[in-house]
Amino acid sequence: MKLKQILPILLLLTSFHFYGQNGDIKEKKEQIKALKVAFLTTELDLTTKEAQKFWPVYNTYDDAQFEIRHQKMKYYMHQMNDVALDKISEKEALSLLNKMENTDEELYLLRKKFVKDLKEILPAVKILKLRKSEENFNRKLLHQYRDRAHKN
Known part of the structure; x- marks a missing residue:
């Protein structure tokens, strides 16, 4: 499996670790977001005009992606714990797989729209x-x- 396929899964799992912490998930998310903004700003070398248009589009995309991943994936992970998987029926498993595929499709369409929007900016x-x-x-x-x- 390629790193590109593994990395989102690992990030998802690390985000679940944040849920288990006593600290505030929002605070940790904001810390990571600040680091990411600084990193991307340096790497992309955006002009002032590009940055003014880019960041609102990027932040909207990033927030939507985060919500999809963490709201739905949290539910999926709960459904897929070892005890639940041992007791799940074939019908329930198929339903869960379909929901997961729909979430993957939703993320794909979100990314596709994001790139389309970016093409007008960058x-x-x-x-x-x-x-x-x-x-x-x-x-x-x-x-x-x-x-x-x-x-x-």
Whole structure:
């Protein structure tokens, strides 16, 4: 399985770790968002005009993506714990799979619309740089998370 396929799953799982913490999920999300904004700003080298148009579109997309992943995936993970999976019927399993596929489709359509909107703001090269920068940021975040987990 490619890193591009594994990374969203790992980020999703790390986000569930945040839910289990006593700290405020919103606070942690804001901390990560601030780091991400700084990272992307540096990597993309946006002009002032580009930045003014880019950030509202990006933030809307990022918030929508976060909500889809965390609201629906939290439900899915609850349904897929070991005890529940041992007792789930074939009909319930198919229903859950269909819901998960619908969520994947929803995320895909959201990303597609986002890229379409970006094409009106940024040149294609910067959109590709954004994609690469997001992956690099996620990778760094995952490494930091792993490093902290190993230290504790």
